[in-house]
Amino acid sequence: MPASSRGARLALTLGLVLAIPAGAPAFAQLPPPSAGQPAAAAAEPPAVTLNLTQRGVPAEASAENGVLAKERALAAGRRAAWAKLLAEAGTSGPSLSDQQIDDMVSSIVIEEERPSPTRYSGRITVNFNAGRVRGALGGRVPGLAPVAAASGAPAPGVPASNWVEAVATYRSMAEWLDLVRRLKGAGQVASVDVQAIAVDAARIRLGLRGPTDTVIGDLAGLGIALVPAVGPRPGESWRVGLAGGG
Structure with missing residues (x-):
């Protein structure tokens, strides 16, 4: 290459370098991605709110006697x-037995009932325990808060x-x-x-956390x-019963 050409290229390069202001970044920032490009990270799923109080739930069953019919209907x-509750949370949930579901229920309120010698029909309100429901659904419902964040109550294993x-x-x-189940x-x-x-009273000892x-x-x-x-x-320092009960 002729010396004159090399000199012209060197002068042009020096001119470009001197044209950069002092303190300017060494690398130009990349433009934001266009609307058609995917985001760098997927958006977090929205938080899920559990409806722990289910009202107007039908409860119906038949059996050889009214007491058994009511038990089956409530189950x-x-x-x-x-x-x-699972449908509202958008999940199928785990497969649970009647006893496992019962263990997650805090209380049942009977809205209306029509008992008969061999059949029970009614509508109930079911109140679920927040911590136990969250424990059963943990990892199945995106956005569901962990059990520890749900309540400050002691864990079930605490003596x-x-x-x-x-x-x-x-x-x-x-x-x-019902009282024993709630307790x-x-x-x-x-x-x-x-x-x-006895038929209308019991002496119990409660272990509290x-x-x-x-x-x-x-x-x-x-x-x-x-x-x-x-x-x-003696031995009757406290009384316990359902609120509003006898």
């Missing part, structure tokens, strides 16, 4: 409420640190069974020991009244 109602002797009162065996499903209750039982004053408020949210006994006899 069918709990399963129908669970299926409705009792406080024990209360109480007399449970109820108007029927069905009400007694066992409460996050602050570690154990329910039945010491004696926290101070009694704190547990009282948590149980109230599940429809359970735990109150000091009035004029208590």
